[in-house]
Amino acid sequence: MTMKVRESIPSPRRVRRQNPLGERGIQGLLLACALVSIFTTIGIVVMLVVQALGFFRSVSIIEFLSGTKWTPLFQPQHFGVLPLVGGTLLTAGIAILVALPVGLASAIYLSEYARDRVRRAVKPLLEILAGIPTVVYGFFALTFVTPLLRNIFPSMIVFNALSAGLVMGVMIIPMVSSLSEDAMMAVPRSLRDAAYGLGATRLEVATRVVMPAAVSGIVAACILALSRAIGETMIVAIAAGSTPKLTLNPLESIQTMTSYIIQVSLGETPHGTVEYYTIFAVGLLLFVMTLLMNLFSQWFVRRYRERY
């Protein structure tokens, strides 16, 4: 019975034929694109490890990780990486001290206070900060921020951790603010209503309801920004100096892991020497540091993600 009814209605003729071969071809192409980045990563890790092994044949890992003097380019050679790690953490630490409060405050403003029109105008403007080439930031730090700071701290060295860190902080503000704001905007309206309904002020709603509910996204944003600061090269290479020194004094000249790598790769260090292999050891350590941070961030997001 039903069959008959069906047959009586002329079904529209299908014009576009599926081509199974084409479909499979597209799938393969897309897969290949996805694999490019995976294989590149694997390639980089292998290259880093192999070259770094060349370094660790001459210098023990213990000496590398615990030594407090870094003088591979002149005699007597010392291969203690801590001054470079210290310089990196000092500049990145200053950067996050700037970016965390400013970025979080902008995120709170954009998600809880700003009207829709203001948000739509301000957010892209903030993100432009992230599009400025880092070399511009570097010269901004060296030629504008440093002279300004030297009026306040006359003893400050021209190349110093403070200017580089501050400017790097400005650079990563949009990462903190934009990702945190996304996390805060994802907190449902109903939770805000509940808090307002209990007499909470706007600030209390933001700090006691929205931020705790968005904490996983906010922490992820901060860690991403911090690993960006740790890996940042141009600003520190231009403005922070090239003096490996284990210090907490931000007014001094330091050297970060990244700017050391720049220095050696641009210099005249002969290939195949221990000095040359140092950059792979430093690079590997940098890679491991950011990898650990990203793993931590992923674990944190999974552990504390709220399901509303």
Next chain:
Amino acid sequence: MADGVAALETRNLELWYGGFRALRDISMAIPRTQVTAIIGPSGCGKSSLLRCFNRMNDLIPGARVVGEVLFDGRNIYDAGVDATEIRYRIGMVFQKPNPFPKSVFDNVAFGPRVNGMDDNLEEMVERALHRAALWDEVKDRLRRSATELSGGQQQRLCIARALALEPEVILMDEPCSALDPAATLKIEDLMRSLAGDYTIVIVTHNMQQAARVSDMAAFLMMEEDRAGILVEYGPTSRLFTNPKDKRTEDYITGRFG
């Protein structure tokens, strides 16, 4: 209705969302310590009216109120009235249970904490949970997340959260629309037990529910221009058995809406 008996009173209330008038000329007095139901078809402005009572519409950009809402002898829309003070004296329960993703205890303690009443917190929380008929079910899991509770328990938790502030009025916006019949019954029992101590205003699309729980009922509907008007307002028993307005009769007998 004599002055002093009304917990809340609206006078020629109008609500605008930008250029759209959502409510027109609403004048009604809500009696103290009774349950008042607001009924009417979808989109007629029931929830919007309810949100006028604790200035929740302030949070919607472009929303504007004309006319007066008297609470405690004062127009809550007067300049100089602090909306957060109004909201802590007039509690609200929403359509979908919306506990904070915090522990059961912290949910109930939220109101007292933001309003600076944090001494005797334990006692306040316990009392509120007792009043909301939830204590026995959660007393052993106060520190566990509120999102682990069932939907009906979550809604009673939201009522406890409102009760912790000892409000004078509790506004309920279709509090059972997301709940099953058994959980609905518990909330209705709870409403009856709270009336007498608290003034309750409930928005509901469920006429049986309005008939079961309310003392007073207000029937709202939309006019041609989509503005909500108050068609009829009176004691529930009268409104449901002997409506004065033809439109009320049509609605409650199920002829439209």
